[in-house]
Amino acid sequence: MSSRRVIDGSVLEGGGQILRNSIALAALLQKPVIIQNIRANRKPPGLKPQHAAGLSLAADISSATLVGCAMNSTTIEFNPRPINVANLYSADPGTAGSTTLLLQIALPCLVFSSTPTISDLTLRGGTNAANAPQIDYTEHVFLPFLRRYFHLDPHLTIRKRGYYPKGGGEIHFSMPTIHGPLPVVTLTERGSVKSISGKAYVAGLPRSVAEQMRTAAISDLISSGIDPACINVSAVREKREDAVGSGSGIVLWAETDNGCIFGGSALGRKNKDASQVGQEAAAELSRNLAHGGCVDEHLQDQIIIFLALAEGKSIVKTGPVTLHTRTAIWVAEQLTDAQFEVLEDETSSTALISCIGIGFRSDTH
Numbered sequence: 001m002s003s004r005r006v007i008d009g010s011v012l013e014g015g016g017q018i019l020r021n022s023i024a025l026a027a028l029l030q031k032p033v034i035i036q037n038i039r040a041n042r043k044p045p046g047l048k049p050q051h052a053a054g055l056s057l058a059a060d061i062s063s064a065t066l067v068g069c070a071m072n073s074t075t076i077e078f079n080p081r082p083i084n085v086a087n088l089y090s091a092d093p094g095t096a097g098s099t100t101l102l103l104q105i106a107l108p109c110l111v112f113s114s115t116p117t118i119s120d121l122t123l124r125g126g127t128n129a130a131n132a133p134q135i136d137y138t139e140h141v142f143l144p145f146l147r148r149y150f151h152l153d154p155h156l157t158i159r160k161r162g163y164y165p166k167g168g169g170e171i172h173f174s175m176p177t178i179h180g181p182l183p184v185v186t187l188t189e190r191g192s193v194k195s196i197s198g199k200a201y202v203a204g205l206p207r208s209v210a211e212q213m214r215t216a217a218i219s220d221l222i223s224s225g226i227d228p229a230c231i232n233v234s235a236v237r238e239k240r241e242d243a244v245g246s247g248s249g250i251v252l253w254a255e256t257d258n259g260c261i262f263g264g265s266a267l268g269r270k271n272k273d274a275s276q277v278g279q280e281a282a283a284e285l286s287r288n289l290a291h292g293g294c295v296d297e298h299l300q301d302q303i304i305i306f307l308a309l310a311e312g313k314s315i316v317k318t319g320p321v322t323l324h325t326r327t328a329i330w331v332a333e334q335l336t337d338a339q340f341e342v343l344e345d346e347t348s349s350t351a352l353i354s355c356i357g358i359g360f361r362s363d364t365h
Contacts, residue, residue: 004032007334009074013327014041016051016101021305021328023055023078024108025335027062028309028360032079033335039074046072050097050125054105057091061109085113085177092124096167096245098132099123103173108305111152112362113177120174127161127169128201128249133298134265135161135171136199136251141263142302145295148259149185150306152178161203161238163247180361181311185303187294188317188352191258196226196285198233198253200278202268204246209274210235213250216278221252224286248274250281254289262288262296291319291349304328304355308338311359320344321351329353 007022016039026033039045047055052069055076059066062080069076091102102123110119127135133142139156146152154175162169200213214235222228233252248268255261264285266277288296294317295303301324307314318325321342329340339356 004034005335007033007035007331008037009035010037010040011327012330013323015039017301017324017327018331019051020054020101020105021331022335023058024105024305025308025332026078027058027064027080027083027109028112029335030080030082031335032077034075034077036075038076044072046074047076048097049093049095050101053091053093053097053125054102057089057102058105058109060089061085061106083109083112085110085117085119088120088122090122090124094167096126096129096162096164098129099125099127099162099169099171100133100135100138103138103171104302107154107173107175108309110175111178111182112180112360114179114362116177118174118176122170122172124170125162125167126164127158127171128247128267129164130267134249134251134267137253137263137265137298140197140251140253141261141296141299144261145299145303146306149187150182150310161243161247163203163243163245166245168244177362179363181359182306182309182357184310184312184357185307185314185316187260188315189258190260190292190294190317191256193226193254193289194230194257196221196231196233196252196254198251198281199236200233200250201236201238202248203238203243205237205248207235207237209248209268210237212274213248213268213278213281216275217250217252217282220279220282221286224282248277250278252281252285254285260294261299263298264288264296288319293317293319293350297322301325301328304332307353307355308332308336308357309360310355310357313354313356315352315354318351318353320349321353325353
């Protein structure tokens with residue numbers, strides 16, 4: 001086992017992403033880490049219930065020794081052992097903390113196994129939370145990307161939606177493991193938009209709110225030049241037994257004829273006009289389509305850890321490189337021998353992110 005690595009949680013984005021990516025890679029590579037200055041760029045800094053729950057989950061999966069996992073802690077030590085993907089895992093922060101961010105720390109840990117098995121994960125908390133991917137984005141953008149380009153087979157079931165401040169949502173995730181390595185990704189041609197789908201949803205609120213979000217989003221998409229015939233956005237009022245608390249929002253996803261998927265989303269809140277929520281989601285999607293890259297601004301950083309683990313050289317064309325992506329690359333370079341290069345084209349606001357991955361296999365550690 002290699003010597004302990006020290007990761008500075010204040011670097012670049014300085015938020016929970018450094019914690020999640022560092023712990024996932026540490027668990028896979030069996031590298032003990034100390035993470036300091038956790039969430040230094042957040043107010044207040046340190047661990048919140050969601051982060052502590054994610055740490056405990058990763059420790060469970062990797063049979064790790066975990067020190068410092070307490071509320072508001074700014075330093076933790078994580079000493080993993082070999083991963084044994086053979087158990088049923090669960091996590092519950094007891095708050096409306098994001099289930100999708102819990103999934104971000106756990107999913108990479110559950111990809112690889114020397115013996116075929118299926119992971120089984122139950123996560124509780126918020127399903128459509130602020131400052132995190134909505135569960136519908138994960139379901140319709142992120143997981144399809146993993147299927148198409150990394151040949152993984154993730155399955156997600158939303159058993160109950162949970163909204164701020166109560167939480168109480170529940171998702172179930174499972175995925176057959178692979179021996180590895182992950183294939184490289186070459187994605188430089190976006191293609192033309194062939195469909196835009198979406199869902200405007202409410203829970204504990206009138207269905208008309210969902211209809212207003214839907215109508216506004218479709219109107220703005222058409223105004224941006226999208227063919228109305230390829231737009232299919234539904235309006236849904238969640239059944240009382242299928243959701244905890246009240247909430248609203250909209251998630252849109254576009255697919256191109258070259259297999260690229262882009263998302264756009266927005267959350268409703270009290271005293272915010274429903275039409276404005278729909279317009280914000282449409283604007284985000286339109287912005288991500290306009291730059292000509294092959295992934296949106298949120299998928300951009302989420303795939304970095306997988307590119308680092310893949311075997312060979314991957315190249316992905318993106319829009320403007322985000323701070324989250326630069327942070328994900330920094331973490332990967334701290335904990336792996338993956339080699340990244342970012343070539344930015346200032347005239348077109350696009351970039352080429354290339355990565356020579358480490359070709360991780362379950363029998364290499």
